Amino acid sequence: MRSIPGPIAIVGIGLMGGSLGLALRAAGVADVVGFDPDPTTRDTAREIGAITRNVDTLADAVAGATCVFVAPPLGTIVDVVRDVLAVAPSECVVSDLGSVKHSVIAALTVEERTRFIGGHPVCGGEQSGVGAARADMFGGATWFLTPTAESRPDLYQRVYSVIAATGATPVAIDADVHDQLMALVSHVPHVLAAALVNQAAATAPSGREALRSAGPSFDDLTRVAGANPPLWADILRANASAVGDALAQYRQRLVEVEEALQADDRQALIEIVAAAAEGRRRLRTQRLAGASDGETWEITVAIPDQPGAVSQITTALGHGHINIADLVLRPGPPGGVGEFVVCVDGAATANSAVECIRAIGLVAHARVL
Amino acid sequence: MRSIPGPIAIVGIGLMGGSLGLALRAAGVADVVGFDPDPTTRDTAREIGAITRNVDTLADAVAGATCVFVAPPLGTIVDVVRDVLAVAPSECVVSDLGSVKHSVIAALTVEERTRFIGGHPVCGGEQSGVGAARADMFGGATWFLTPTAESRPDLYQRVYSVIAATGATPVAIDADVHDQLMALVSHVPHVLAAALVNQAAATAPSGREALRSAGPSFDDLTRVAGANPPLWADILRANASAVGDALAQYRQRLVEVEEALQADDRQALIEIVAAAAEGRRRLRTQRLAGASDGETWEITVAIPDQPGAVSQITTALGHGHINIADLVLRPGPPGGVGEFVVCVDGAATANSAVECIRAIGLVAHARVL
Numbered sequence: 244m245r246s247i248p249g250p251i252a253i254v255g256i257g258l259m260g261g262s263l264g265l266a267l268r269a270a271g272v273a274d275v276v277g278f279d280p281d282p283t284t285r286d287t288a289r290e291i292g293a294i295t296r297n298v299d300t301l302a303d304a305v306a307g308a309t310c311v312f313v314a315p316p317l318g319t320i321v322d323v324v325r326d327v328l329a330v331a332p333s334e335c336v337v338s339d340l341g342s343v344k345h346s347v348i349a350a351l352t353v354e355e356r357t358r359f360i361g362g363h364p365v366c367g368g369e370q371s372g373v374g375a376a377r378a379d380m381f382g383g384a385t386w387f388l389t390p391t392a393e394s395r396p397d398l399y400q401r402v403y404s405v406i407a408a409t410g411a412t413p414v415a416i417d418a419d420v421h422d423q424l425m426a427l428v429s430h431v432p433h434v435l436a437a438a439l440v441n442q443a444a445a446t447a448p449s450g451r452e453a454l455r456s457a458g459p460s461f462d463d464l465t466r467v468a469g470a471n472p473p474l475w476a477d478i479l480r481a482n483a484s485a486v487g488d489a490l491a492q493y494r495q496r497l498v499e500v501e502e503a504l505q506a507d508d509r510q511a512l513i514e515i516v517a518a519a520a521e522g523r524r525r526l527r528t529q530r531l532a533g534a535s536d537g538e539t540w541e542i543t544v545a546i547p548d549q550p551g552a553v554s555q556i557t558t559a560l561g562h563g564h565i566n567i568a569d570l571v572l573r574p575g576p577p578g579g580v581g582e583f584v585v586c587v588d589g590a591a592t593a594n595s596a597v598e599c600i601r602a603i604g605l606v607a608h609a610r611v612l
Numbered sequence: 613m614r615s616i617p618g619p620i621a622i623v624g625i626g627l628m629g630g631s632l633g634l635a636l637r638a639a640g641v642a643d644v645v646g647f648d649p650d651p652t653t654r655d656t657a658r659e660i661g662a663i664t665r666n667v668d669t670l671a672d673a674v675a676g677a678t679c680v681f682v683a684p685p686l687g688t689i690v691d692v693v694r695d696v697l698a699v700a701p702s703e704c705v706v707s708d709l710g711s712v713k714h715s716v717i718a719a720l721t722v723e724e725r726t727r728f729i730g731g732h733p734v735c736g737g738e739q740s741g742v743g744a745a746r747a748d749m750f751g752g753a754t755w756f757l758t759p760t761a762e763s764r765p766d767l768y769q770r771v772y773s774v775i776a777a778t779g780a781t782p783v784a785i786d787a788d789v790h791d792q793l794m795a796l797v798s799h800v801p802h803v804l805a806a807a808l809v810n811q812a813a814a815t816a817p818s819g820r821e822a823l824r825s826a827g828p829s830f831d832d833l834t835r836v837a838g839a840n841p842p843l844w845a846d847i848l849r850a851n852a853s854a855v856g857d858a859l860a861q862y863r864q865r866l867v868e869v870e871e872a873l874q875a876d877d878r879q880a881l882i883e884i885v886a887a888a889a890e891g892r893r894r895l896r897t898q899r900l901a902g903a904s905d906g907e908t909w910e911i912t913v914a915i916p917d918q919p920g921a922v923s924q925i926t927t928a929l930g931h932g933h934i935n936i937a938d939l940v941l942r943p944g945p946p947g948g949v950g951e952f953v954v955c956v957d958g959a960a961t962a963n964s965a966v967e968c969i970r971a972i973g974l975v976a977h978a979r980v981l
Contacts, residue, residue: 365825365827385825416820417817417818419817420817420818420820423815423817423822424815424817424820424822424825425825427811427812427815427822428812428822428823428825428826428827428829428830429827429829429830431808432808432829432830432832432833433829433885434866434869435804435808435833435866436829436832436833436888437884437885437887437888438862438865438866438869438884438888439800439801439804439862440887440888440891440892440895441865441884441887441888441891442796442858442861442862442865443796443797443891444887444890444891444894446792446793446796448786448788448789448792448793449786449789449931450931450932451785451789451793451930451931451932451933452933453792453793453796453797454797454891454894454895454898455898455933456734456754456793456794456797457797457895458734458797458798460797460798460801460802460805460836461797461798461801463801463805463832463833463835463836464801464804464805464832464833464836465888465891465892465895466832467829467832467833468885468888468889468891468892469885469886469887469888469889469890469891469892469893470885470889471885472881472882472883472885472886472889473882475881475885476878476881476882476885477878479869479873479881480873480876480878480881483873483874483876486873487870487873487874489811490866490869490870491870492811493807493808493811493866494863494866494867496807496810496811497803497804497807497859497862497863498863500803500807500848500859501856501859501860504848504849504852504855504856505852505856507849507852509845509846509849512841512844512845512848512849513841513842513845514841515806515807515810516802516806516837516838516839516840516841516844516845517838517841518806518809518810518813518838519805519806519807519809519810519834519837519838520837520838520839520841521813521838522809522810522812522813522823522834522837522838523809523834523837523838524838525813525823526809526823526826526834529823529824561820562818562819562820563819563820564820564821564824
C-alpha cells in the first residue's frame with residue numbers, strides 16, 4: 244500500500260466520521276485533523292484517538308489538508324461540502340460519506356467537481372455519535388465512489404488510496420446509477436418495512452390486534468422499520484426521484500399479484516415466487532463467488548490526457564462488478580498519452596476487466612504479476 | 613392436565629402431521645393412528661415414533677378415533693377434511709392444520725361444522741416432510757382454533773385439550789379475523805419479499821446489478837422470499853380475498869409516501885417512520901409483557917345450552933388477547949344452564965377476561981385458586 248499523504252481532515256465527527264478517523268489512525272496516518280460544530284464532540288474524538296488534532300473552525304481543519312472527508316448529518320451535506328470546497332486548498336480532494344450522491348454533485352460548479360469525488364461507505368450501525376465509532380467499521384465494506392467526467396485523476400487516485408487504507412473496497416459507480424441502486428436495495432426496503440408495521444398497527448379486526456399475531460416473517464420484514472425518523476426522512480428526500488420511481492414500479496408488481504389472485508392464476512403465482520427463489524439463489528451464489536485463484540493481474544490502459552478517462556474506466560469496472568485491488572496512475576506528458584494501471588485478483592476477473600475497458604473504446608493489456 | 617382420550621388419528625403425515633404425532637406421543641397419548649397416501653411416509657412415521665399404528669386407508673385411520681387432525685398439502689385440505697367428515701364417527705372431532713381457515717369452513721355443511729373445529733398452529737420450519745418432524749415443534753406456539761356458532765362445545769373442549777398437550781397455546785379466533793390477520797402478518801410479507809427480490813433482479817442500470825449491491829436491510833426484507841412456490845401459491849389462493857384487500861391497502865400506504873416525496877414533505881415522512889418506530893416498540897413490549905403474577909384465576913360463566921356459547925366466549929377471549937391456561941365445560945341438564953370455566957394467569961388477566969365475557973352479554977365470576 245502506498246503511504247497516505249497527510250494531513251487528512253474530517254468535517255463532522257459522528258459515527259462514520261469518527262470511525263473513519265480511527266481507521267485512518269490504525270492504518271498509520273500520522274495527522275488526522277477534525278472539526279465538528281459541537282466542541283464536546285471534537286474533544287471526545289481526540290480523547291478516543293479518532294483525530295490527532297481538533298480545531299475550532301472549518302477553515303482551520305482544511306488548511307493544509309490533502310484530503311477532506313465531509314460527514315455531517317445528511318440534510319446539511321450539500322451546504323457543508325460547498326463550504327469546504329470554498330476554503331480548501333486547490334490541490335486538496337474533497338469527498339463525503341453521504342448515502343445519496345446525485346443531489347450533492349448536482350449542487351456543484353464544474354470547477355468544484357474537479358476537486359470533489361462523492362463517496363458512500365456501505366456500512367453503519369444501530370447507534371450513532373462518535374462514542375459508537377470503531378476502527379473496523381469499513382473492513383470488507385463496499386465504499387462507492389462517484390467520480391465524474393470533471394474529476395481530476397490524481398485526486399481520484401488519492402482518495403481511492405485513502406479509502407482502501409480503511410479496509411474498504413472502493414467501487415466506482417455513476418452517481419445516478421448509485422442512487423437508483425440504493426433506492427431499491429436500501430431506501431425502498433425501509434419504506435416497505437415502515438408501511439407494513441403501520442398497516443399492522445392500524446389493523447385489529449374484532450379487537451384482535453394484527454401486531455400481536457406477528458411471527459418470524461413479519462419480524463424479518465419489519466426489523467429495519469422506524470430507525471431514526473429525521474435521518475431517514477432526509478435520506479428519502481435526498482433520493483426522492485429514484486425512490487419514487489422504484490416505489491411506483493413496486494406497486495405495479497403488487498398489482499400483478501392482485502390480478503393473479505383475482506384470476507385464481509396458480510401458475511402466475513408459482514412463477515412469481517419461483518422467480519424470487521431464483522433471485523435469492525443468485526444473491527447467495529454471488530456472495531460465495533469472488534474467491535480469487537491467488538494470482539494478481541495487472542491491467543494497463545493507455546489513456547488520453549483528459550480528466551474523464553480515469554472516471555470512465557473505474558466506473559465501467561464498478562458497473563461490471565470488478566473489484567479493483569489496487570490502482571496506479573502514470574500521467575503522460577501534457578497533452579500526451581499516460582498509463583492507468585489497475586490490479587485485480589485472478590485470470591477470469593482480469594479477462595472481464597479487459598473486456599469492460601475495451602467496451603468503452605480503450606486499449607487494455609493484462610499480465611499476471 | 614386431563615388425560616387425552618384415544619385413539620387420535622393424523623391424516624397426512626408431513627412436517628406438521630409428523631411433529632403432531634411426536635408431540636402427542638411425548639405427551640403420553642397411547643394410540644396415534646396415521647394415514648398418508650404415500651406408504652413410505654407411513655412407514656417412516658412409524659419408525660420415528662410419530663404414530664403407533666399406520667393404516668392403508670383413510671377410513672381405517674378414523675374408525676374409532678376420538679379426534680382426527682387433517683394435515684395434507686394446503687391445496688387438498690378442503691377435500692380431505694370433507695372425506696374425513698364423511699367417514700368419521702359422529703362423536704369424533706375433526707380439525708386441520710391449514711394456515712387459511714375461512715375457505716375450509718365455507719365448504720362444509722352446517723352438520724359438518726358441528727364436528728369440525730378449524731386449527732392453525734403458527735410454527736413450522738424451512739424443511740418439509742416427516743423426516744424433519746420434531747416433538748417440540750409446537751412448544752410455546754400459538755395454535756389458532758376457529759370454532760363457529762355450530763361447533764359442539766364438548767368437541768371443542770376435546771380438541772382444545774389435545775392441542776394444549778402438545779405445548780401450544782390454543783387461541784380461539786373468528787375464521788375471517790384469522791385470515792385477515794394472517795394475510796397481513798404472513799401472506800403479504802411473503803408477497804412483498806418476492807416482489808422486492810424480483811424487482812432487484814430485474815434492475816441493472818448501466819449493467820450494475822441491483823442484487824449485487826444488496827446489504828443487510830435488503831437481506832432482512834427478502835429472507836422469506838421464494839420459499840416453496842407451489843405451497844405459497846396455494847396459501848395465497850386460499851386467502852385470495854384477504855390478501856388482495858391487504859395488498860390494495862398497502863399500495864395506498866406507498867402512494868402516501870410517494871406523495872410526501874413529491875411534495876418534499878419532511879414532516880410527513882418523519883411521521884411515517886416515527887409511527888413505525890412506535891409500532892415496533894409496541895411489538896417488543898407486548899412480547900415482553902404477559903408475565904403472570906403467579907396466581908391462577910378461575911372464571912366461571914353460566915352458559916345457556918346452545919352450541920354457539922362456548923365458541924363465542926373463547927373467541928371473545930382470543931380477540932381480547934387473553935391466554936387461556938385451561939378450559940372446563942360442565943354441561944347443565946338438556947335445555948338448562950351449564951357452566952363453562954376458564955383458567956387464566958394473574959388478577960389483571962382475570963379482570964380483562966371477565967370484562968370480555970360481560971361485553972358479549974354473559975355473566976362471569978372470577979376467583980383466585
